[in-house]
């Protein structure tokens with residue numbers, strides 16, 4: 215296996231626009247720490263998202279709501295130190311940008327200044343337009359996020375597919391165009407019908423990145439721990455597992471415990 219596009223030394227927002235223009239799909243994954251980011255980057259993924267899913271995957275919370283801006287900056291700065299090539303995008307966490315565009319700008323600037331990441335991602339459409347405009351005006355690239363927006367889970371009540379009804383699909387299409395028109399460089403579409411993803415992706419010039427949104431998105435994103443089978447209890451239909459690391463890791467650790475109990479670790483070569 216080899217890294218795709220080895221000629222690309224550093225992925226930028228322009229690189230992923232060119233991939234859409236060429237009709238080449240964009241690969242994206244999450245990472246939350248230095249060691250995992252090094253692996254994901256080395257494997258050739260173009261976009262690494264420091265997702266607020268860290269709240270679930272790293273901290274064990276039920277939702278993404280509790281993670282703080284300081285915690286996102288800690289994860290993001292760790293990821294940036296592990297990345298040589300990918301574009302690093304960071305989720306603005308719940309409560310750091312909704313409602314107040316000055317606070318939104320301050321949050322985005324803290325992320326850029328304190329982590330070294332390349333862009334931020336924000337959930338929502340017209341409701342957060344002013345905040346996005348302020349951040350874009352400061353020269354910070356913004357990725358939008360429409361459809362299933364987990365920071366609003368208590369407004370919707372479920373993680374079910376979004377925009378199945380015509381009115382919600384129309385609002386999503388309007389929001390997508392608004393985000394493109396104000397200058398967002400890309401857009402995540404989460405858990406919406408595949409046909410709507412196709413309509414939106416064909417109608418926009420900027421690249422869409424889907425999760426549970428079907429094959430027509432210009433790119434795909436999943437949570438790294440999900441594709442590696444570490445989070446083995448999370449199995450939505452859209453997830454494809456590429457490894458069963460939960461089993462691999464549990465067995466490896468079990469062998470270590472056995473060796474310690476049998477006093478066969480450490481041996482003479484592993485001692486001074």
Ligand SMILES: Nc1nc(=O)c2c([nH]1)NC[C@@H]1CN(c3ccc(C(=O)N[C@@H](CCC(=O)O)C(=O)O)cc3)CN21
Pocket residue numbers: 266267270271278364372373374375405436437439440445448449450451
């Ligand atoms: N480990 C992990 N992976 C993710 O993809 C992820 C997170 N955490 N945390 C933040 C959000 C939440 N996401 C989610 C959460 C649930 C479903 C989901 O489909 N849940 C149920 C169906 C619920 C319903 O239909 O009401 C399922 O089938 O598992 C999808 C995406 C995506 N993000």
Ligand SMILES: CC(C)C(=O)C(=O)O
Pocket residue numbers: 244263264265266267268305402404425435436437
């Ligand atoms: C799943 C992606 C799109 C995300 O927002 C996250 O990981 O937080």
Ligand SMILES: [Mg+2]
Pocket residue numbers: 265266267278305
């Ligand atoms: Mg997120």
